[in-house]
Amino acid sequence: MNFLSPIAGLVLAAAVLPPLLLLWFLKLRRARTPVSSQRLWREAIEDMRANAPFQRLRWRWLLVLQILVLLLIAFAIARPRVQGAGESGQRTILLIDTSGSMRAVDTDDGRTRLEHAKDVALARIDALHGGGALFSESGETMVLSFSGDAVVECRFTSSAAELRRSIAEITPTDQPTRAVPALRLARAYATNTDPESPWPVGGPAVIECISDGRIPDLADRFLEAGESLVYHRVGSADPKNWSYSVFAADRDVRDPRQVRVLVGLIAEGAAVDGELVLRVDDAVVATRTIAAPEPRDDAPYARLDLVLGPFTLDAGATLEAEVVVSDANPADNTAWLELPPPKPLRVQAIAPVPDLVRFGLESLSPASFDVVDSVEALQTGYDFTVWPAESLGDAILPEGRHLVLGGIPNGLGIRQVSDQTAPAVVMAIEALHPVMRGVGVGRLEILNAPTWKASRGVTELMSGPGGGLVFAAEPPGRRVVAVGFDPMQSNWPALPGFIAFLANTAAWLSEVPEANAFEPGDVMRLQGTPGANAMLSGPGLEVEIPFDFDGRGEFGPLRSVGRYVVQSPGQRATGYAVNRTDVEENLLGSSEVLQLRGTAISDEVSGSAKKSIRVWILLVVLAVLLGEWWLWRR
Incomplete structure (x- = not known):
């Protein structure tokens, strides 16, 4: 048995029982009346003595029943429940x-x-x-x-x-x-x-x-x-389990045939040692022994990040990572990735482009690096565009991938805190973000740095004493790296970390959108031949997807992890990967x-379920009241 409102019952009992006892202690005040004899009034006199204030309380069934009624009412207000099938x-x-x-x-x-x-x-x-x-x-x-x-x-x-x-x-x-x-x-x-x-x-x-x-x-x-x-x-x-937090692959910007694979693992509880196996098109290319590291700050899990490679892949491939271990959830031990074929880097920029920025980008050996004089002259087919902030004005960046230097454009969720600029040094960086991987900024000094404040969903890659300096954002249809100060008014281009920053930015902005990577529960949106149908096959699934007159089709929500294949008439099959990489969802x-x-x-x-017994208590209260009435009538 338990109580839903025990405090309410206790408060009621404490509020009504003392006044009841006090009323029984108090003496009843009666008018004086002369009588011929006291013999017939003996019982009345005894009752009067019993009701004198603070005299010895005599045994009375009526008092016992009244106390019982009040206790039962307080018990009912406490809302007791007992185990039972239900109401x-x-x-x-x-x-x-x-x-x-x-x-x-x-x-x-x-x-x-x-x-x-x-x-x-x-x-x-x-x-x-x-x-x-x-x-x-x-x-x-x-x-x-x-x-x-x-x-x-x-x-x-x-x-x-x-x-x-x-x-x-x-x-x-x-x-x-x-x-x-x-x-x-x-x-x-x-x-x-x-x-x-x-x-x-x-x-x-x-x-x-x-x-x-x-x-x-x-x-x-x-x-x-x-x-x-x-x-x-x-x-x-307290389960013992391995799961994934990330499964990604990056092609080298200078040589896109070279691929590195990043595998992020989550070890929950006392996860046992095992082995990570990486396959490319069903062929094993790497294995690693894995052991759970010590968790930080009493966290229920620990992270283990592995970088495998580089591997030479001249074409697109299907990557599969498998944790070979006996753990609590075998269903989350495998992850898949569809790696697109290599593509040479193509960059365009809007003049003016500082010489040191041009030198840094050309050191990446792009297939093309074209500079245009105005926004109207921009062309499609490039991996990303380099913008000087003054060329944007109050306009919003078009859809695509962009590197903005010397300010923050509108529409990213970043606002300028103050119009004042001041010298600044870098206080912190987001080292886990791909753009900042291996970028050293220990001696970076800025002559005139505005103060910026980012909203939720925007990543501060570099922070100074007054706010953010460099940001990464992914609003709908865009991927943007924005440098909030003019690099030419700092010593950054003279530092080795500047070239690493440009290389990482180019890799992050030019990577193929993960349109073929989904999480369970997502809706798979596809583009195909208008009016045609495609066949989608996956784990325990084979369904036909129609495309509308704009060539759009969709299926979902996706229920299972695994590799899915879409086959359209007259076209090559396209692979899609569905993985569980949400850390909180993977915890067991x-x-x-x-x-x-x-x-x-x-x-x-x-x-079984808890069942209220207040109805039964009220029935008992009614029975006690009837008993009290019977005694009083006697």
Whole structure:
């Protein structure tokens, strides 16, 4: 048994019991009346003495019953609940988590979390519809599954066979955990069992969530008035698992045939040692032994970054990384990447281009480096464009890839804090960003540096005492590196780090957009022949995708990781990779509580739910009041 409002019950008991006892202690004031004899008034005199202030309290059944009534009312206000199948005839909605973490196998029986969740759901069906509960009748139950989106597996029904069949047919996904769409859908059905009717039907249903508790989008949600949410926990709180945080490949700017592969791994818990295998077109090209490093600051996981290569790849290829180890979730041990063929670097710039900047870019041996006199003369087909900030004015950068020198253009979410400029030195850099990899700025001094402030989503690559100096941004349709000061008014071009910065910027701006890389839950948007159809094949999937008259087609949301292939008539097949690289989504440790805004719901015993007993308490209160009335009438 537990209490939903224990403090309210204690406050009520503390507020009403002392006044009741005080009233029994106080003496009743009676008028003086002459009588012929006191023999018949002996009992009245004794009662009067008993009611004298602060005399010894005599035993009275009425006092005992009154105290019992008040205690029972306080007990009811504390909202006690006991273990049971549920309320008589209630409606119940089962929410079953099917996200990627539910594929984990972290129990000795070798079964996934989703299989255990389905066992819990079947036990709830038996408890709710199996009969045998005291004064209960079978209510209606609904089944929803949720991951990136919500799926109605079975609408409200009292048929246990239909509910069991719908639960058995639930399949896992690799999508992220998003419970808000399912909660919104459950609330809609909870107040209206007929979606075609605009009028509400019945009161709120009991919502039971069967999950490992890793549901980040519930943290800012409230329980609505009268709503009941029950949490059934599955999974281990301390799994041992490897997963991916990044899987990428870069071609060298000077020699695009040379490829380096970056693999970022996440070791959760006491992850066991294993081996990383890299394959190119199904051929093994590299192996590495991996061991979990020590986590930082008591974090539940540790990062391990590996750079493999360089490898010589003259054409496009399919890369596959596999962690060969026995861990909690074998489903996230493999990642894929579609590497495009090499492409020579082509750069255009708007005059004037400082000589030192021109020298740095030409040292990258581009296939072409063309300078135009005006914005109107810009051409397409280049990897990126170099802009002097004064040539932009108040205009917004067009779609594409851009390097801006000497200021920040509009539309990037970066504002100038002050019109004042002052000398500055670099205080910090974002060393993990590809643009700043290996860029040394230890002695960089700037003569006139404006002060810039970036909004959320913009990366400060360099920061000075007053704010950001160099930024990287990716607004829709654009990828931009913006230097907020004039490099010619600093000693940066004379430092070795300047050439490294230009080389990294050229590599980041010219890399092929990862249009062939997706996360589970994304929608795959394709471009093809207008009016034609293409065949999409993938893990357990083969579907036809039609293209509209603009040549656009789409499929999604994607449910599973793996390699997908699109085959259009008369064209070569195109590969696409779907990987789980979101660190928070890849963590598997189950939570003891389901965290909502202002509420933490503890997990319940599998196969049962907490049941309110306030109705029974009120019935007892009524019986006690009847007993008190009978005694008083005597």
